[in-house]
Amino acid sequence: MKETSPTFQAQVDEYLLRHRSVLDVLTKLQESTARVNRAIAKAVTTCGCISVTATKQQFPTDVGLSDIRQYLQTHLDGKLCERCAEAVESEIGSDLFYIAALCNLLDLDLEAIRKKEHSRIKTLGIFNLK
Numbered sequence: 001m002k003e004t005s006p007t008f009q010a011q012v013d014e015y016l017l018r019h020r021s022v023l024d025v026l027t028k029l030q031e032s033t034a035r036v037n038r039a040i041a042k043a044v045t046t047c048g049c050i051s052v053t054a055t056k057q058q059f060p061t062d063v064g065l066s067d068i069r070q071y072l073q074t075h076l077d078g079k080l081c082e083r084c085a086e087a088v089e090s091e092i093g094s095d096l097f098y099i100a101a102l103c104n105l106l107d108l109d110l111e112a113i114r115k116k117e118h119s120r121i122k123t124l125g126i127f128n129l130k
Contacts, residue, residue: 029098043084
């Protein structure tokens with residue numbers, strides 16, 4: 001019989017020792033999100049592998065919602081270099097860790113949440129405006 005490995009959420013529960021309080025997890029999640037933002041900012045300001053050129057989004061007023069995407073800009077130029085991509089990935093990984101920890105404390109299933117959100121996006125399509 002094939003042995004299944006523990007889920008990401010179960011592993012987080014197993015390894016989260018110091019920050020068991022919901023307040024600790026909430027503040028660590030906020031801190032890790034700030035670190036994601038900082039890693040991206042450093043890719044722009046320190047490395048320069050990407051740049052941000054932000055202007056007002058311009059699109060024709062007679063375009064339907066299903067076609068508007070082709071007119072919207074990300075405001076990003078360039079591509080993350082290997083070092084910056086690794087830093088951003090690492091920080092996003094930490095963010096996921098604390099999201100899973102929060103789910104554990106609240107007795108929520110992260111994978112079920114992901115599936116529900118996927119279903120909601122799939123069902124609502126472009127009307128899932130967030």
